[in-house]
Amino acid sequence: MTVLVTGATGFVGSRLVPALLQDGHDVRVLVRDRTAYDGPDAVEVVEGDVLHVGQFEEAFADVTTAYYLIHSMKAGADFEARDRQAARNVARAASEAGLSQLVYLGGLGEEGDELSDHLQSRREVEEILAGGTYELVTLRAAIIVGDGSAGFEMVRQLIRRLPVMTTPRWVRNECQPIAVSDVITYLREARSLPPGTYEIGGPDVLTYAEMLRRTARVSGKRTPIIVPLPLLTPQLSSYWVGLVTNVDWRVARPLIDGLANPVIVQDDRITEYIDIELTPFDVAVERALAEHRTTDTAGRRTDEQVK
Ligand SMILES: NC(=O)c1ccc[n+]([C@@H]2O[C@H](COP(=O)([O-])OP(=O)(O)OC[C@H]3O[C@@H](n4cnc5c(N)ncnc54)[C@H](OP(=O)(O)O)[C@@H]3O)[C@@H](O)[C@H]2O)c1
Numbered sequence: 001m002t003v004l005v006t007g008a009t010g011f012v013g014s015r016l017v018p019a020l021l022q023d024g025h026d027v028r029v030l031v032r033d034r035t036a037y038d039g040p041d042a043v044e045v046v047e048g049d050v051l052h053v054g055q056f057e058e059a060f061a062d063v064t065t066a067y068y069l070i071h072s073m074k075a076g077a078d079f080e081a082r083d084r085q086a087a088r089n090v091a092r093a094a095s096e097a098g099l100s101q102l103v104y105l106g107g108l109g110e111e112g113d114e115l116s117d118h119l120q121s122r123r124e125v126e127e128i129l130a131g132g133t134y135e136l137v138t139l140r141a142a143i144i145v146g147d148g149s150a151g152f153e154m155v156r157q158l159i160r161r162l163p164v165m166t167t168p169r170w171v172r173n174e175c176q177p178i179a180v181s182d183v184i185t186y187l188r189e190a191r192s193l194p195p196g197t198y199e200i201g202g203p204d205v206l207t208y209a210e211m212l213r214r215t216a217r218v219s220g221k222r223t224p225i226i227v228p229l230p231l232l233t234p235q236l237s238s239y240w241v242g243l244v245t246n247v248d249w250r251v252a253r254p255l256i257d258g259l260a261n262p263v264i265v266q267d268d269r270i271t272e273y274i275d276i277e278l279t280p281f282d283v284a285v286e287r288a289l290a291e292h293r294t295t296d297t298a299g300r301r302t303d304e305q306v307k
Contacts, residue, residue, distance in 0.1 A: 002026045002062055003191075006050065006090070007069030009037055011148040012105060012183060016067060017043060019184050030059040050086045050093075060097035065191050068104040068129060073118070073150070076250045080121040087128035095133040103190045104129050105183070108140045108176070108199055108263040115261055118254030126197070135195035139186055139270075142201060142263035143211075145284040146180030147291035150251045156292070157245035159216040159224055167237070169228040170259040171208045176201030179284035182276060189274045201265040204281040208259055211281070218285045 003020055007013040008029035017039050020027050028044040031037045037045055048056025050070060060066065068090060072082035094102055107122035109115050115123065130136050143151040178201050186200050206214065209226045216223050237256045242249035279287075 001064045002028050002044075004028045004030060004059055004063040004066040005069065006030045006059075006067060007071070008039060008043075010069055011146065011150070012144065012180070012187075013067070013069040014039065014148075015146070015180060015184050016069070016187055019188055023188060028059060028063065030056060050089050051082060053089055056089075057093040057097065060094050060099055063097065063099055065101045065103060066094060066099055067187065068102055068125075071122075071125075073251050073254055074248060079250075079254070080117060080124070083121050083125050084128065087125040091129050091132040099132070099134040101135045101137065101191065101195075102129060102132065103187060104136065104138045105187065106138055106140050107258075108142045108201065108265065109258075109261045110266065116254065116257035118258050119261055119263075121254075137190050137193045137195055138197040139183075139190060140197065140199050141178055141183060142175045143177045144180050144183055145177050145202075145281065145288050147288045147295060149180065149288075150247060151255050152177075152288060154241055154245060154247050154252060154255065155212060155215050156219070156289070157247065158241070159212055159219060159221050161244050164225045164227065167209075167226055167228055171212075171226060171228050173259060173262045174205050174207055174264050175211065175262065176205050176264045177211060177281055177284070178202040179279035179281075179287070181284075181287070182279050185276050186270070186274060189276075193270075193273055198270040199265040199267050200270060202281055202284065203278040205264050206281065214282060215285050218282050219289055 003025045005013050005017050005027060008017055009031055017027055017029060021040055021042055028046060029039060030046050030048055032049050034045055034047040046059040048059055050056050070086055072079040075082050104126060106126050107119045109119040126138050145152050212226060213223050238249050238253035241247060241252040241256065
């Protein structure tokens, strides 16, 4: 039975594909540019852009489970409109193809809270995908810790560059980061879950300030002095992140907006179905940093080259 992975070039998708192959599945990926995809040879590659109706639907033919790991944050200010359209197109194409199950990885954030545009958009995508005829399994996660995660990259570069940080006061809000390896385990196992929404998080609930301090400690850097400023708006913060890191401001802005929302697991129903030993935050950070050093040594551009 074929399993389809959309977003296969992304941070999560590129890790999920080899894991699914290891589980013995036939894996098909949907990518926008076939020539830029350097995944495993055993994968069937279909080229298509989900925003272009008529150009991607064949990817859903004869598929039992598909993973929805697409988002458009890198596309800039109109990411909500793109993500809305992408979800509509996929819900329609997957339903018409008779897909049995769709697994979507979305964002954590309390219902009823004033969610940031980014989190609202992730929630809207969930609602649109729920309109299809397949069974939908949604996993909601906060920041995922791993090399290449935009959120974690901001943390890594900030503590590397700034001994003193002025931050929005939301830096005192709590979040529940999760190791990318644990996310991949949940996604692999998600195929056996009854349809519904499940929240996933790591074993540590931390404020954003604690996350910065603990990442600094694990990296062997000086603990940053964090000064929350009530007047530092998200807009200013994202310009500031853009100045001191090479994280694209279009990606930084929605992520920083999201700091205003506490993102912790309220409903741990998933533990009734999937029992995994969660990776402690410090271990996840150690692994992410080790992987970052390896990929940099292998020739990827480094922070120093960018600045
Ligand atoms: N990273 C985190 O910390 C985190 C935390 C919580 C939840 N999540 C969720 O996890 C999911 C995956 O996130 P990620 O961090 O892996 O994202 P990512 O690295 O930015 O990858 C996004 C993927 O979407 C693809 N894509 C974008 N627009 C597309 C289109 N029009 N047609 C086809 N493919 C398109 C991109 O392909 P191209 O290579 O062609 O651009 C890329 O493969 C998202 O739903 C996100 O909300 C992530």
